[in-house]
Amino acid sequence: MGVGVRRSAFFTVLAAATVAAGGSVTTSAASAADGPTPPPCPTALGTPSQAVNVAATVASGGAATITAQPATTQQGSLRYHFAFGDGSTADQTSPTVVHHYGYNGSLGLQVTVSGAGDASMTSATCMVFVDGVKNSVHRYAGDDRYLTSAAVSQWVWADASGDTTQRRQAKSVVLASGAGFADALAGVPLAEYRQGPLLLSEPATLTKTTENEIKRILPRGSTVYLLGGTSALAPAVESQLVLDGYTVTRYGGADRYKTAMQIATKGLDNPASVIVATGTGFADALAAGPVATSDDFTVDGKPAAIILSDGIVFPDAETAQYVRSRFVPSSSLTSPEPKGVMAIGGPAYCAVTYAAAPISGKCDAKGMSLLGDHGLNIANDYHGHFYFAVIGGNRYRTAAEVAYYTHHNVSADPALNTPFSDRFGLASGTDFPDALTGGAAMATLHSPILLTARDYFPDGTADALSHGFKPTSGPTYEADIFGGPAAIAPELEQQLHGIYG
Template sequence: MMKKTALATIVVAAVLAVTVGAPAYADEPTPDSAPAATATPTPSPSADQGAPAEPAAPAAADPAPTADPADPATPTAPADPAPTAEPTPTPATGTAVPGADAAPEAASDADPSLDVMDAAGNHTMGSTIPDSDPASPKQRKAGVVQPFLGVSGILGQDVSGWQENVNWPAQWAAGSRFAYVKATEGTTYFSRNQFAQQYNGSASVGMFRGAYHFANPSTAPGDAAAEARWFVANGGGWSPDGRTLPPLLDIEYGNASQGGTCWGMSAGAMTSWIREFVTTMRSLTGINPAIYTTTNWWNTCTGSNNTFGAYPMFVARYGTNTPGTLPAGWLNWTIWQFQAAGTLAGDQDIFNGDIALLRQYALNGTSMPPTGVFDTATVAKSGPFTVTGWAFDQANVAAAVKVRIEWNTPSGIRTTTVSANASRPDVGAAYPGVGNNHGFTTTAPWAGNGQYRACLTALGVATSGARNLSLGCKAAFVSDAIASAPASKRVAGSDRFETAVATSKASFPTAGVPVAYVASGLDFPDALAAAPAAAKQKGPVLLSTAVSIPQSTLNELKRVKPSRIVVVGGEKAISASAYRQLTGLAASVVRVGGGDRYETSRKLADFAFPSSGGAYVATGWGFADSLAAGPVAAKRGQPLILVDGAKLDAGTSSYLSGRSMRSLTVVGGTSVISGGWASAASAAGFSVTRVGGSDRFETSAKLASTAFPSNGAKNVYLASGLNFPDALVAAAAAGAATKPLMLAVGTCVPRSVGDQFVRLGTTSMQVTGGTTVLNKDVDQLAVCY
């Protein structure tokens, strides 16, 4: 069964929405009588749709308005009022604002001061946006206008009860083609004297029009549904007449008495409040409302929540030619409020598209992508790889959406397309009116043990001009040892130094280790050879800056109580003052360092492997091959020696000839350690073997295959192949535990590495680093495309 919470962020098709009538309206609520609502005819639901929800009446505790005989009882819109002419297309280079030098048409068009609005409990859209909002500096002086916009679109406006008796024919003549009209605020205010004149008057001249609600979370904390019901009961309804715009939530700054900018609510609480409001609106009207806000307010007060992108964005930003950066979660804007005063009554707005798209927006289908969910991806031994999900088109629910699947299996990568037309009663139940036949199940054949992954895209219906929608990717894994991804234990800290400490604690839980290595956490050259040395001597690698030892590192050294501390590298890597901080933390503190990275590696080899008969050789110009080789070298009791790789230099040649080493394992391809280097070493009497892959990830996999037999590593270590500090400490830990270390990309695991999980019979893994280094897809062994 599909989770309702997952569905809650998805747009509902507008063409099957409930039609809600508008009641009588009042500017000033009084406690004498309740507003009367006159419902317009409602479309009959289909058999699988169920009865549409009726809008809830205002709570009894809310003050009710008295009737105003001067206003019509119900601001009923004409069926489809035809304008005398469609607006002229705007130039591709931008939109000229009509009458740019003119003042508003009448003094009554101007908004009063914020203090007056606060006292009346009646705020206009954008009235509480402060000068401090970096994306929206206020420009509220009458007659101050933006003469030219850097975008094209359809001009419109938003008005409230503060704009009295708007001359709608004049607004049309000035170029306005749509209007949002304030209906309600909080749970007590609703517009009585002006709503009907504005809502019906704009429609009568051919405009698209809709209603907006000014949110006041402080009036009913935690009960956004009450505000939504008040809005719908007092003008915030919708009908599929092609002229009624989706209802609009105006959510912006609170004043000091209301808890300040974010109404005294945490980001989580504010996000929940908004979600409750919009989902209640959808349940009452059948469509998603639009959201009006500023980028700064949204990102500040919701913590940059990015899960509301299905709701059309009405963004406010003044004094510039473009809307600028949008709030988190939106890739595009639907309407932009670009000016707080100008030729048109109220605020000056522009719709992002032409008249045809504006009409689609009125039907809740403004080039919006299909909606859907990728539910499951499963594979069983010798069985097919199966994916399931659902999708439907928002403007035409009768159309079967096509879903493109990009398969990545052990047999290769391919693409297929399937129709989302299978029965999914849970979709129909969650979205009354949409119907049941929007599901899909499709398979790829069994391709052997290993990694499986599918990425799905719901394709926009060509006739609606909608974009495609990515439904995301899911991974599966199966081997003879396990039927799912190996259990993942993540070891991470807040930064590289803390991650090293966390790795030390996981690998050496009790005090009394023989040795601890301290290496630079800021640069890799001196530190590379430390991993096999620490692994051989059964101690952790901890990290330092050049000038001082981090307190977390000092605390960990005190905990593990090493017999010896080895500082790796010269004073450029770890300074004398940093070295002195270690005094007293072990019986012996020594520095092992040379004039360069190569000499340091040779000195570490003598220090930790004084009588080894062989060595691993890796480039000193990169870290990945060296660190992947560390656990393997330690398992074989051999050091890691760094070389330039272009040719066998005199320093390395002299060192090798004066030791008992006779076998050399060259790590990496000829692009990092040349064939000439290997040939020269062979000519000098060394037995040379090369282990290298097409990239660092395949090299790490091949190294594991040389040292660990089939079904020989139930547990492996996984670290970033693009981030040396985490790989360094993981290499030491893996080597000390006699486990392989393999490398991953930030968002996926290469197939060469995944194949080793199959061969080794791996059932668990330790992932080193946080999700900013290796994201959660890595825990699932999601294969790289």
């Protein structure tokens, strides 16, 4: 958003919000002349258009105070536009608005102030953490993918200087392009291994909200890992991080396959296990993220690497050999011995099968997917070496089967599964950003992620919700939604409230 400049009286705008138990929020904005400037707090996020102090403090029970201090050179009467992060907005001349949040979560609140009849404006953004609504469904969202990634990070990771919450202390950040998924597919286990969030940036410049979130959680001198070459994240992104006081390490090969190999060999220090997913799409690889960090695939503290196939084959002999080297000999395969190699989805199964032992004819990935229409889990023994595969009839069924397989004593029939985890994530299966950053959070929490369409739960996801994750006499469930109402409709959220609320 551009900022128009008018050479006139300078004033500062303050925005504040208080969240009470029950989810009621009072948000206000006032000129500096109306009172003292609110003090900054560790959750400052800033604004894309100006260097503005935006802050949020959260008390027990969900009572939060949000402050924003955008400056502009407007004069005359003002208009205030409030975007609450849950898909609702208010546009008015009054600086005060009362808003009710219907669910818990970390949400990107944006206040935009403009002069009446004038296009020039200034914006302030802050995270509101709502924790007073009585349900077990949480949504982590902002008005775009960058704000959503910051909201997810805000939920999991503590302030760099330490705070009184139970959030984790970050030791690094993994940064990927928000414009394309190719180089980010293998990044989730790296974020877990290096102990930090996976955040998104615009390719050409470091997104301001992302920069401020990095500053919030990461001490100067720490490392930020960039995924992909300079076409994914330009040199200007790296330069800004260096100016901010961080060490930058880039893993970027000639293509997505080489980038994944660099992450495996350099970023993850050559782990003993690998998860294979096709690199021609994003869904299977995103479902693989939490699997890679599970106990079954973590050896000596190293999660499994995500290696990409080029559809039903590997892109080169080096990648195929790397996967072969991780097969577990059948003579030493005993539970709970690490599984070594798992293929996720029909194309990856074909690629691993070719790598295990050349076969005559063509491995039919589509046929394998049809076989797995209701979930297919395979353990193959080729020449004394085992590998495993999880296949579904589509991305939603595959993601559900992956969750069953790695977090539960699995049965191919979802109806035979019983509750096994106290939380799961839910993200869009039609676009990558929210599932990528949400999947990294789920990997850190060692919990699975499911995928869904925006307006309905596809069969595989619906089966998981009605059987594998349905509360009975087992644990209390937490459903974590990643992305705003444009990604996952409010109606689906209400359905989850009916199950888990």
